[in-house]
Amino acid sequence: MGAVRKLKKPYVHSRHLVDLEVVEAETTVHNPDGTSYTVEPGDVLSVNELGEKNLVPKNHLLHYFEVGKLEETSFYDEMAKGYVEMAKINSGISNESEYVESEADFSTAKFVTGKNHL
Structure with missing residues (x-):
C-alpha cells in the first residue's frame, strides 16, 4: 500500500507491540474482520500483529513508546x-x-x- 509510510521502529502501547504508519494519501483501510474506514493524509494508524489497523488520535500518540532493538x-x-x-x-x-x-x-x-x- 503506497498510501502509508511505516515508521522505522516498532512501538509499544499498553502491553501491545504495534507498528505505526503515517497516512500519506486519502485511502480506505480494510481490516481482516471486514471493517473498513477512510483515513486522511497525516492520520496515524497502529497496526497490531493480527494486521488490524486502528486510527490513533493525535493526543494519544504520547502514550506510544518507541521500542529499541x-x-x-x-x-x-x-x-x-x-x-x-x-x-x-x-x-x-x-x-x-x-x-x-x-x-x-x-x-x-x-x-x-x-x-x-x-
Whole structure:
C-alpha cells in the first residue's frame, strides 16, 4: 500500500507491540474482520500483529513508546541468568534462617535445662 509510510521502529502501547504508519494519501483501510474506514493524509494508524489497523488520535500518540532493538541474546540465556541470581538470593536467605534456627534451638535448650549461664 503506497498510501502509508511505516515508521522505522516498532512501538509499544499498553502491553501491545504495534507498528505505526503515517497516512500519506486519502485511502480506505480494510481490516481482516471486514471493517473498513477512510483515513486522511497525516492520520496515524497502529497496526497490531493480527494486521488490524486502528486510527490513533493525535493526543494519544504520547502514550506510544518507541521500542529499541532487543539484544541478540536468547530468551533461555536470560532465564538462566535470572535463575542463577535467584539461587544466590535463596542461598543467602537459607543460610540466615539456618543460623537463626540453630540460635533458637540453643536458647530453648538453655531455658529447658535451666542452664541460662552458659
